[in-house]
Amino acid sequence: GAVVSQHPSWVICKSGTSVKIECRSLDFQATTMFWYRQFPKQSLMLMATSNEGSKATYEQGVEKDKFLINHASLTLSTLTVTSAHPEDSSFYICSARGVFAYEQYFGPGTRLTVT
Amino acid sequence: QKEVEQDPGPLSVPEGAIVSLNCTYSNSAFQYFMWYRQYSRKGPELLMYTYSSGNKEDGRFTAQVDKSSKYISLFIRDSQPSDSATYLCAMSAEGSARQLTFGSGTQLTVLP
Numbered sequence: 001g002a003v004v005s006q007h008p009s010w011v012i013c014k015s016g017t018s019v020k021i022e023c024r025s026l027d028f029q030a031t032t033m034f035w036y037r038q039f040p041k042q043s044l045m046l047m048a049t050s051n052e053g054s055k056a057t058y059e060q061g062v063e064k065d066k067f068l069i070n071h072a073s074l075t076l077s078t079l080t081v082t083s084a085h086p087e088d089s090s091f092y093i094c095s096a097r098g099v100f101a102y103e104q105y106f107g108p109g110t111r112l113t114v115t
Numbered sequence: 116q117k118e119v120e121q122d123p124g125p126l127s128v129p130e131g132a133i134v135s136l137n138c139t140y141s142n143s144a145f146q147y148f149m150w151y152r153q154y155s156r157k158g159p160e161l162l163m164y165t166y167s168s169g170n171k172e173d174g175r176f177t178a179q180v181d182k183s184s185k186y187i188s189l190f191i192r193d194s195q196p197s198d199s200a201t202y203l204c205a206m207s208a209e210g211s212a213r214q215l216t217f218g219s220g221t222q223l224t225v226l227p
Contacts, residue, residue, distance in 0.1 A: 004158075034214070041123075043203060043219045044159070093158050104205075104215060106151075106158035 002028045004096050006107035013084055013114055021079045021110045023094030029074035030096035034104065035067075038091040050077045084114040118142050121204055121218030130227050134191040138204035138218045141185065145206040145216070148180050150189045153201045153220070162202075163189070194225045 003026040013019050023033055031052050036044040048056045048069050056069035066088075068080040077096075081088055093109040121138045128134055136150075147166055151159035163178040165171050165187075171178045177190040187206075191198055204218040 006158075041222075043217045046214060049214060091156070095158075103161070103164075104149075105161065108158045109156070111156070 002026075002096070002098055002103070002105045004030075004094065004105045004107040006094055006110050008110060009108060010111040011113070013112070015085055015114055016083055018080055018082045019084055019112060021081075021092055021094075021112075023077045023079070023096070023107050025075045025096040025105070028096070028098055030077075030098070031074060032097040033071060033077040034095045034097070035069060035077075035079050036093045036095065038093060038109075040091075044093060047079075081112065084112070086114045088112065089114045116141060117219075118216050119204065119206060119218045122221055123219050125222040125224060127224045127226060128194055130194060130196060130225055132194050132225070134194050134198070134223060134225075136189040136191075136202050136204075136221050136223070138187050138206075139185055140187075140206055140216075142206070142208065142216070143182075143185070144208040146209050147207040148178070148187050149205040149207075149215070150176075150178055151203040151205060151217075153203060155200075159203055196225045196227045199224045 005024045007022045033050045035047045047062045048058045050056045050069050050071040052071045058064045071077040095104045095106045119140045149164045150162045153159040165180045168180050168182045175192045179188045201220040201222045203220045205215040
């Protein structure tokens with residue numbers, strides 16, 4: 001299957017600072033990428049859908065000013081958590097959609113801890 | 116009621132057992148059905164996908180979809196300790212977004 005990378009794999013930051021997470025599709029072009037959030041022992045919650053060259057579509061209840069998503073190229077999408085707070089601590093996972101609609105390849109995830 | 120229901124487990128089986136994992140759903144528009152495996156602190160890995168109803172087999176894994184009952188299953192034969200993970204079902208409807216709706220995941224432990 002295709003490879004999706006995320007960087008960093010884990011990050012600890014202080015409350016009030018911003019954190020940027022990168023998601024890259026390494027061997028295919030992804031016109032659409034998705035950002036998920038996962039709490040311990042829970043399923044993935046879709047945060048937003050990111051299309052290359054256009055604004056992201058956010059799910060209900062997700063603050064677009066807090067979770068800034070940029071999809072500048074066919075292989076890179078970034079999620080910036082602005083003014084992070086301890087409640088933003090979570091596992092953030094991106095996925096990239098392949099050629100076929102059913103194909104979504106997930107990154108390894110980024111564990112964010114806000115102190 | 117959630118769109119996709121999945122028994123969270125945990126499920127423990129002895130090595131070599133046949134494992135059955137199931138999901139039910141309510142949205143009749145779902146056409147694509149996927150099973151993902153997620154190891155602890157890792158991203159999900161696509162195991163199998165099925166379009167519409169039917170069976171699909173890949174090695175020790177068999178996926179079944181019964182759209183009339185809105186019920187999907189994943190069978191694992193000759194289960195191995197390395198199969199210990201959380202299994203997530205996911206579904207998608209036709210359309211440009213093709214967003215996935217996930218089940219809550221079933222935690223499986225295969226005991227040696």
